[in-house]
Amino acid sequence: MRGTMKNKSPMSKISSAITEIQRIEDLQKRDQWLNRIHPLVKLACTCFYIVCLVSFHPYDIQGVLSMGLYPLILFMAGDLSITDCLRRVRIVLPLVCLIGLFNPIFDRTPMLLFGFVVRAGFVSMLTLILKGVFAVLSSYILIASTSIENLCYAMSLLHLPGILITEILLIYRYVGLLLSETERITQAYSLRAPGQKGVHFKVWGSLAGQLLLRSMDRANDVFDSMSLRGYSSDFRYIKQYVRWRPSDIIYLALWCAVFLFLRNFPLLLLVGSLFI
Amino acid sequence: MGQIEIRNLTFAYKKGADILKDISLSVAPNESVGLVGANGAGKSTLLKVLVGLNMGFSGSVMIDSVPVEKKTLAGIRQKTGYVFQDSDSQLFMTTVGEDVAFGPRNYGLSESEVRARTDAALAETGITHLKDRTIMKLSGGEKKLASIATILSMEPEILLLDEPSITLDPRNRRNIINILNRIQATKIIASHDLDMIMDICSRTILMAGGKIIADGPTDQILRDRELLEGNSLELPLRLQSGSR
Amino acid sequence: MHMADALVAPAVAGTMYLCSAGAATYSVKKVRDMADPKKIPVMGIMGAFVFATQMINFTIPGTGSSGHLCGGMLLTGLLGPCGAFLTMISVLLIQCLLFADGGLLALGCNVCNMAFYGCFIGALIWRLFMKGGMTRGKIIAASIVGSVVTLQMGAFSVVIETLASGITELPFTAFLLAMQPIHLAIGTVEGLITAAVLSFVYSARPELLYCSDTSASENRLSVGKTLAIIGVCAALIGGGLSLFASSYPDGLEWSVERITGSTELDAEGSIYEAAGSVQETTSLLPDYAFKGSESAAGTSFSGIVGGAIVALVCIGGCTAFRFYKKAQTA
Numbered sequence: 098m099r100g101t102m103k104n105k106s107p108m109s110k111i112s113s114a115i116t117e118i119q120r121i122e123d124l125q126k127r128d129q130w131l132n133r134i135h136p137l138v139k140l141a142c143t144c145f146y147i148v149c150l151v152s153f154h155p156y157d158i159q160g161v162l163s164m165g166l167y168p169l170i171l172f173m174a175g176d177l178s179i180t181d182c183l184r185r186v187r188i189v190l191p192l193v194c195l196i197g198l199f200n201p202i203f204d205r206t207p208m209l210l211f212g213f214v215v216r217a218g219f220v221s222m223l224t225l226i227l228k229g230v231f232a233v234l235s236s237y238i239l240i241a242s243t244s245i246e247n248l249c250y251a252m253s254l255l256h257l258p259g260i261l262i263t264e265i266l267l268i269y270r271y272v273g274l275l276l277s278e279t280e281r282i283t284q285a286y287s288l289r290a291p292g293q294k295g296v297h298f299k300v301w302g303s304l305a306g307q308l309l310l311r312s313m314d315r316a317n318d319v320f321d322s323m324s325l326r327g328y329s330s331d332f333r334y335i336k337q338y339v340r341w342r343p344s345d346i347i348y349l350a351l352w353c354a355v356f357l358f359l360r361n362f363p364l365l366l367l368v369g370s371l372f373i
Numbered sequence: 374m375g376q377i378e379i380r381n382l383t384f385a386y387k388k389g390a391d392i393l394k395d396i397s398l399s400v401a402p403n404e405s406v407g408l409v410g411a412n413g414a415g416k417s418t419l420l421k422v423l424v425g426l427n428m429g430f431s432g433s434v435m436i437d438s439v440p441v442e443k444k445t446l447a448g449i450r451q452k453t454g455y456v457f458q459d460s461d462s463q464l465f466m467t468t469v470g471e472d473v474a475f476g477p478r479n480y481g482l483s484e485s486e487v488r489a490r491t492d493a494a495l496a497e498t499g500i501t502h503l504k505d506r507t508i509m510k511l512s513g514g515e516k517k518l519a520s521i522a523t524i525l526s527m528e529p530e531i532l533l534l535d536e537p538s539i540t541l542d543p544r545n546r547r548n549i550i551n552i553l554n555r556i557q558a559t560k561i562i563a564s565h566d567l568d569m570i571m572d573i574c575s576r577t578i579l580m581a582g583g584k585i586i587a588d589g590p591t592d593q594i595l596r597d598r599e600l601l602e603g604n605s606l607e608l609p610l611r612l613q614s615g616s617r
Numbered sequence: 618m619h620m621a622d623a624l625v626a627p628a629v630a631g632t633m634y635l636c637s638a639g640a641a642t643y644s645v646k647k648v649r650d651m652a653d654p655k656k657i658p659v660m661g662i663m664g665a666f667v668f669a670t671q672m673i674n675f676t677i678p679g680t681g682s683s684g685h686l687c688g689g690m691l692l693t694g695l696l697g698p699c700g701a702f703l704t705m706i707s708v709l710l711i712q713c714l715l716f717a718d719g720g721l722l723a724l725g726c727n728v729c730n731m732a733f734y735g736c737f738i739g740a741l742i743w744r745l746f747m748k749g750g751m752t753r754g755k756i757i758a759a760s761i762v763g764s765v766v767t768l769q770m771g772a773f774s775v776v777i778e779t780l781a782s783g784i785t786e787l788p789f790t791a792f793l794l795a796m797q798p799i800h801l802a803i804g805t806v807e808g809l810i811t812a813a814v815l816s817f818v819y820s821a822r823p824e825l826l827y828c829s830d831t832s833a834s835e836n837r838l839s840v841g842k843t844l845a846i847i848g849v850c851a852a853l854i855g856g857g858l859s860l861f862a863s864s865y866p867d868g869l870e871w872s873v874e875r876i877t878g879s880t881e882l883d884a885e886g887s888i889y890e891a892a893g894s895v896q897e898t899t900s901l902l903p904d905y906a907f908k909g910s911e912s913a914a915g916t917s918f919s920g921i922v923g924g925a926i927v928a929l930v931c932i933g934g935c936t937a938f939r940f941y942k943k944a945q946t947a
Contacts, residue, residue, distance in 0.1 A: 111672045118715060122507060130942070147722045148627045155784060162924055166931060173935030185717035189621035196624065196785045203786035211921050218786055225623055225784055232622035233717045240714045246467050248714070258645040260657070264707040267661025268668065270467050272711065273509040275662075275669035283673060295674030295683035301810055305670050305686070306817030309695075313825060316662040318462030320655045321426050325450050326527065327479030328654065369923025465658070 111280040118273060120181070124241040131175040131242040135345040136251035142352050143239040147232050149356040155200075155221035158210065161228055163364045167352065168234035175242060182237040186230055193229040197222035245269045250339060275312065282308055374437045375402045375452070375530035375559035377423065381432035384422055392418045393430070394583040400559055402530075407570030407591060408563040410580035411605035416563035417458070419580070420533045423561075424455045436531065451480055454524030458535040460516035461508075469511070469519045470495070470504040476527040494526035498552055514545030521552065531559040538566045567595055567609040579604060618687070618771060618800070619712070620727055622720030626782035633778065634725030640733055641706060644699035656700055664704040667692060668711070675810050684806030689735020690743075690763045691811045694756075695818070697827045698740035705732035730774045734767040740827070742766060747828045756819055756826075757812040764808030765801065772800035 125132065131139075146167055153160045172179050204218030239248075249262045286296060286304060296304055358364070377400040384393040392415050400406055408416045421427045422434060425446045434441040436449050457463040466472035473494050477487045495501045498518045503511065511519060517537065524532065537553070538546045550572050553560065564570060570577060570591060577594040579587040581604045587594050594600065598608050607613070625633075648656060667688035674683035688708070692701035709727050713719040719727045746759035776792050779785055785792070815826065823829050 110674075111669070114672060114716070119510075121715060122510070144721060147622050147720070148630075151622055151625065151630075151722060152627050159924070163927070166927065169928065169931050170935055173932060174938050176939065188716060188718050189619070189623075189720070192619075193621050193623050196779060196787065199785060199787040199791075203788070221784075221786070229621050229623035232720050232722070236622075236714065236717060236721055239721075245711070245714070258641070260645050260648060261641065261703055261707065263657060264661050264664060264703055265710060266467055267465065267658065268664035268704075268707050269711055270465060270508065271461075271662050271665035272668050274461055275665045276672070279669040279673060293676060295676035297676055298678045298809070298813070301675055302813030302815075302817035305673065305810070305814045306821065308670065309666060309814060309818060310821060312662050312666040313659070313822070315459075315462055316659040317655075318457060318459065319465045319658040319662065321421075322457060322463050322465060323475075323658060324654070325424055325426070325455050326476035326523065327447070327450065328475075365923035365927060367923065368926050369921070372922055372926065 111276055111283070115273060115276050115280070118276075121240060122244075124177070125244040129175060129242065131171065131238075134242070134348055135339055135341055136243045136247035137254050138345045138349045139239050139243050140248060140251045142349055143235050145353055146235050146356055149360045150228055150231055150235075152360070153224065153228070155224055156208070156217060158220055158224050158227070159363055159365045160359065161224045161231070163359045164231055164356075165227070166355070166359065166364075168231060168238065171238045172234070175238065177238065177241055179234075182234060182241075185237060186233050189229055189233060190226070193225060197225040200225070247339060271315075275308075278311070279308060376400065376437055377531065377559065377561075378435040378438070379432070380434075382419075382422065382430055382434060383432055384418060384427055384430040386427075392583050393422070395432075396583075396585055397432075398578065398585060398588065400561065403557060403559055404576060405560040405574040406562070407567075407574035407577040408561055408580065409565070409567060409570060409577060409595075409606060410586075414580040414604075415583040416580055417535050418583075420455065420535055420561065420563055423531075423533060424450055424453050426455075451527065452529055453531040453533065454527055454529035456520050456524055456532070456534045456537060458539065460513070460520045463520040463523065464508045464516060467507055468504070469500065469506050469508060469522075472508065472519065473522045473526045476523060480527070490526045490528065494522040497525055497555070498522040499548070513540050514542065514548070517541060517545070517549060518552075521549070525556070529558060532556065532561075534560070534562045534564075536564050536566075537562060538564060538569050565606075567601075567606065568611055571595055571609055571611070579606075618727075618731060618768075618775060618803075619709075619719035620723040620730070620775060620778065622722040624779050624782060624784055625723045625726055626784070627722070629778050629782045630722045630725055632725075633729050637706070637725045637728040637733065640702060640737070641728075644702045647699040648703060656696075660696060660700050660704045661707075663692060663695060664708045667704070668708050675806070677806055684803070684810065686810050687731060687735070687768075687807055689731055689767060690739045690760060690807070691814060693736050693739040693743060693763070694760065694811070694815045694827055695825060698736045701740070702732050702736040705736060726774070726778050730771040730778075734770040734774075735764075738770060739763040739767050744828060751819070751823070751826065751829055753816050753819055756815050760812035760815055761805065761808030764811055765804040768800045768804030768807060769797060772796040 146164075150161070150164050153164070171177070172182075200218035200222045201216045202218065204216060204221065206217040207214050208217040208220055209215075210220055243251075246266065249266055253259070253262055282304060283296070286300070287293065290297065377398075379396055379398050382393055382396040383391055385391045396419065408419070410416055418427060422430055423436070423441065425441050425443075428443070436453060439445050439449060441449055464472050466475055470491060474487050474491045477490045482490070491504075492501070495504055498521050500515060500518050500522060503515060503519065506515075508516070508519070521534075521537070532553075534553070537549055541549065546566075546569065550569055553562070553573050560573070562570065562574060574591050576589065577587075577591040578585055579594060579600065586604060587597075587600060595609055596612060601608060648660075667686070670686050671688060673686070675685065676683050689701065689705055692704055695701070696704060706728050709719060709732060710724060713721060713724055713727070742763040743759045746755045746762070773793070773796070776789070776796050780787075780789055780792065818825055
């Protein structure tokens with residue numbers, strides 16, 4: 098389902114996933130003001146931003162553009178690289194573009210865009226793509242400054258079930274390991290099957306199946322390791338506590354106010370009319 | 374304390390295919406025992422029986438005069454630490470500190486006691502600086518040290534180690550040997566690294582085909598070339614140069 | 618099939634979040650009731666396994682292209698519906714955070730489209746096939762049928778959710794005709810991979826498979842209960858969407874018109890109207906700037922000027938802020 102017809106070599110895909118995880122972890126570990134903000138505040142802020150963003154009218158391109166303020170400011174003030182982030186956009190953008198591309202075809206109502214007459218569908222396509230990009234940027238700001246452990250802590254404050262949080266942390270713990278294991282197994286395969294782009298159907302079952310059985314064995318060992326150290330049925334994965342600071346509340350309140358303002362007043366037009 | 378008493382232990386994963394056959398042995402408190410033998414001799418299986426990971430054996434297994442059975446497991450596991458061969462199975466939390474604190478926390482210790490024990494275990498293994506590190510980012514040697522710390526934080530009286538020196542570079546291996554020598558506890562170390570056994574253990578048990586073939590002072594058993602070579606082993610490296 | 622945030626309107630996202638949360642609550646309760654402590658690590662590691670396996674390229678015989686695994690049906694065959702569902706939620710959340718695959722807002726939709734059908738409907742199909750004992754043939758059949766059916770449902774949901782969000786002018790039937798056949802192909806490949814893996818597991822360690830132990834029936838999801846859950850979810854989705862549609866009847870009429878074959882595109886009846894009204898309900902203050910399709914965006918050049926000025930001010934401010942921070946730490 099994920100890019101079904103891609104012909105990229107399996108190795109490059111897996112190793113790039115591993116490097117991406119490590120890169121993000123490095124960002125999360127930085128000692129930055131953005132990283133120190135309470136995780137719940139950042140989570141709430143991101144969600145509110147995305148809700149405001151996608152609720153803009155499809156023709157309201159200036160409104161959507163004005164929402165670019167949030168990523169612009171945080172990318173600069175938070176010292177994040179926009180080029181690193183834009184590579185992530187390529188995953189979601191194709192579907193968004195594909196769907197958006199039909200708008201100019203079906204919606205031919207004439208419309209003025211910055212002084213030019215264009216099809217209304219063209220405008221709605223642009224806003225759709227902008228929304229897609231901005232949503233990815235804002236999520237990136239969240240994950241580049243907040244570790245998964247801290248996000249899980251924020252989710253536990255929201256009373257998400259403990260099982261789910263435990264699963265997220267366990268999967269996150271073992272994703273790197275299984276990615277490397279998968280990389281090794283596919284590398285070993287391709288070394289003995291030169292010229293093949295993927296895994297031949299005759300070994301579909303055994304290649305992935307072997308990996309699965311090995312993972313099951315590992316799961317058994319992990320369970321043993323847990324029970325040897327007193328795990329019986331329920332354990333709280335998270336014990337950490339992130340202290341609230343007054344600046345967290347100010348940060349949240351400020352951004353919410355900004356989003357509401359941008360959502361309801363055409364900032365760019367207002368500023369522009371001051372000068373023209 | 375930390376005494377182990379095994380009488381006529383027989384164990385099989387599948388009926389009819391005994392992995393351990395009629396094993397009897399006793400280990401005194403604070404004794405260090407090396408467990409050697411070919412692949413599939415039953416070393417790991419024996420260690421797992423001691424902490425109740427392999428139940429359904431026949432014969433008797435007692436730790437400090439308490440039989441290993443379902444209802445005594447909690448108490449036995451609290452005083453018996455088992456270090457897995459694969460550190461990635463041992464360490465399942467996201468950071469080192471959290472993982473080391475897992476055991477004490479689960480045994481219901483107070484948070485201040487948990488913290489004290491975590492710090493002590495980290496200091497003992499010399500990895501205090503790794504406390505907040507993600508496990509994914511540790512090297513093999515650091516993972517092994519962290520694995521040992523997760524067990525030390527439970528202050529075990531018995532320490533069971535499955536191939537602790539495997540995949541380690543010489544310096545990390547030496548480091549582990551020094552740490553294990555410092556720890557005061559009953560130790561059983563299953564390994565193919567006979568030189569390490571010589572450095573740590575005063576007594577060695579040789580297993581083959583699920584049975585104990587020899588049991589005696591390390592100096593005696595690990596010098597017996599005929600015995601070792603008859604059981605898919607070799608003399609420890611340090612003894613080879615002189616004799617060849 | 619991962620939907621991006623841009624493709625969903627807040628109302629649709631909220632509805633789907635509610636449905637997913639309902640199914641998740643049920644699953645959490647079910648997994649807890651099972652009281653099998655081993656399930657926790659097994660679910661976690663299987664999740665990581667699916668995450669990693671999704672990146673393997675499986676060559677499709679005779680085409681030269683390759684397919685991928687999504688894993689819903691595979692997890693169901695191993696963990697049963699509830700465990701598989703919770704695992705899939707976690708996988709989707711991590712993917713959305715780490716790789717921007719999907720989105721935070723669209724997570725509810727993605728969970729429903731990929732995890733809910735794959736796990737609950739998938740389990741239903743699995744159980745129907747496994748009645749009266751497990752065989753390799755049944756495993757293969759269940760995997761393929763399950764994957765195809767659940768992916769078709771998922772694709773259909775994507776169409777409905779996208780249209781209900783009012784972000785596309787694409788007619789309902791055209792969208793549907795594009796999505797369903799593609800996902801028929803994807804589903805078949807997914808089914809074949811799942812079948813290959815599960816039949817391998819069957820020959821090596823059959824006890825790992827869901828329903829392999831016919832005696833442990835008390836832990837299983839009954840057909841009736843599954844239907845009840847699906848019914849409740851359908852009612853929730855239907856209710857949510859119709860609430861949405863009834864206040865803006867144009868949207869629904871528009872879709873119906875598409876289906877009945879009216880070719881003329883009526884700008885007045887655009888689903889955008891619906892979206893526009895949703896905005897008014899979602900925004901806390903009355904909408905000052907825009908009414909209808911007379912967008913304020915294009916009326917003058919001032920938008921561009923304003924944008925440039927705001928951007929300049931921000932960049933200037935941020936540069937000053939960074940300078941200040943650096944000076945502070947130095």
